[in-house]
Amino acid sequence: MTVARSAGQIGPADGPAQLAGVELTALRGVRLLDGTLADLDLADGEITAVRAGDGRASTDAGTDASGWRLVPAAGEPHAHLDKALSAEQIEPGPRAGNDLVSAIEQWRSLVPTLTSDDFADRARRAVRRYVANGITTIRTHADALLAGDPLRGVDALLGLREELRGTITLQVCLLAGQDVPDAVIEDAIGRGIDVLGGCPHLADEPAKETSRILDHAERSGLPVDLHTDEQTTTGHLDLADLAEQVIARGMSQRVTASHCVRLGMLGHDRRGPVVDLVAKAGIGIVTLPITNLYLQGRDADGAAPRGLTAIRALLEAGVPVAAGADNLRDPFNPVGRADPFETTSLLVAAGHLRPAEALAAVTTTTRTVLGLPAAGTGPGSRADFMLVPDVPLDEVVAGAQTARVVVHGGRVLADTRVSTVLDLDPMPR
Numbered sequence: 001m002t003v004a005r006s007a008g009q010i011g012p013a014d015g016p017a018q019l020a021g022v023e024l025t026a027l028r029g030v031r032l033l034d035g036t037l038a039d040l041d042l043a044d045g046e047i048t049a050v051r052a053g054d055g056r057a058s059t060d061a062g063t064d065a066s067g068w069r070l071v072p073a074a075g076e077p078h079a080h081l082d083k084a085l086s087a088e089q090i091e092p093g094p095r096a097g098n099d100l101v102s103a104i105e106q107w108r109s110l111v112p113t114l115t116s117d118d119f120a121d122r123a124r125r126a127v128r129r130y131v132a133n134g135i136t137t138i139r140t141h142a143d144a145l146l147a148g149d150p151l152r153g154v155d156a157l158l159g160l161r162e163e164l165r166g167t168i169t170l171q172v173c174l175l176a177g178q179d180v181p182d183a184v185i186e187d188a189i190g191r192g193i194d195v196l197g198g199c200p201h202l203a204d205e206p207a208k209e210t211s212r213i214l215d216h217a218e219r220s221g222l223p224v225d226l227h228t229d230e231q232t233t234t235g236h237l238d239l240a241d242l243a244e245q246v247i248a249r250g251m252s253q254r255v256t257a258s259h260c261v262r263l264g265m266l267g268h269d270r271r272g273p274v275v276d277l278v279a280k281a282g283i284g285i286v287t288l289p290i291t292n293l294y295l296q297g298r299d300a301d302g303a304a305p306r307g308l309t310a311i312r313a314l315l316e317a318g319v320p321v322a323a324g325a326d327n328l329r330d331p332f333n334p335v336g337r338a339d340p341f342e343t344t345s346l347l348v349a350a351g352h353l354r355p356a357e358a359l360a361a362v363t364t365t366t367r368t369v370l371g372l373p374a375a376g377t378g379p380g381s382r383a384d385f386m387l388v389p390d391v392p393l394d395e396v397v398a399g400a401q402t403a404r405v406v407v408h409g410g411r412v413l414a415d416t417r418v419s420t421v422l423d424l425d426p427m428p429r
Helices: 100-113 116-132 152-164 182-191 206-220 238-249 261-265 268-281 289-295 311-316 340-349 355-362 364-369 393-397
Strands: 003-005 022-024 026-031 037-043 046-052 068-072 074-079 135-143 169-176 195-198 224-228 255-259 284-287 321-323 385-389 404-408 411-416
Touching: 074 116, 074 255, 074 321, 074 340, 074 364, 116 135, 116 152, 116 404, 116 411, 135 152, 135 224, 135 404, 152 169, 152 182, 169 182, 182 206, 195 206, 206 224, 206 238, 224 238, 238 255, 238 261, 238 268, 261 268, 268 311, 284 364, 289 340, 311 321, 321 340, 321 355, 321 364, 340 355, 340 393, 355 364, 355 393
Parallel strands: 003 022, 026 068, 074 135, 135 169, 169 195, 195 224, 224 255, 255 284, 284 321
Antiparallel strands: 022 411, 026 037, 037 046, 068 385, 385 404, 404 411
């Protein structure tokens, strides 16, 4: 039940969770990302005013947020809710040590046993984890299946999208491989998918497969999000072909390339021209550290590659780079916490990003890549944010603070507080 709340306080991070379902109208004395204290007014799902202040001198009604820091809500730009949490349905032995090809084979062996209800149940449980951790926007890819009804997973996620409409933002992207007939793609478009996707890097003729998906996109007007170059080999780059086709077609649709691992394997001389093409084409990039670090580099003779795209080069060229976790507890990633701060930690450790850059990749830039309006702290922004304890930014990015209040459109979706008691202090003499 949603109730209006115009007074009171959020309380301490180790206190009781109390705000889920509350509609916030104002926050007083909250710390912004730039370190300043501010009072915020909220109405109709937006931030309507931001004023400097600590809330103590204000006579306006509002919720005391002193001791908390406001961070733009996180997004997961590349999930697979149809696969999420399926590791529990696989025998313990086979799920250890997958590379990309093995993970695909393992998933396909499981597909014939899965029903629409199973897809919906696992996806719903996964969404609860994402939201509790501060993620209010999810783009999920959904396979066009090769056994049974090819769109039963897509239908389950479309149903979940409608079930959650107004609560979180869920985009459903069809993931069509080369063996999926055009008729199935057109059927999925008719059923109301949000985005068209595919995996040309696994096709016999990658450029032809890219063209096929772009043809469907141009006819339907849907945006595109392709799995691209999800390997550490340094042969032909499908990303370059995608950029060239987007430029040649003059596509007005938003186009996203996910993974782009091959780009990260190239030296400057080969990498530079491709990065320039991507920037010219206006393509957004999604990097997915935890899953690519797990899947890639297993055949390396010596030091294994990091399995990430060329994040720094892309950022320096002005290309928007969002980041996500990709898979969650399935053959492609047997671990993961559905936590944006797990991703930021890896971006800093493996991608060498600065904390502010890592945070932007899972928050503001994710919304840019997904084509969503700005959210966070400015007047007119969507009131999508999370409140975390008021600690330094690098500690936020490290995910060391487990207390989180998650807000979507001004409504508190989740409130998590953790209290820890230690017996490490010296005994009194």
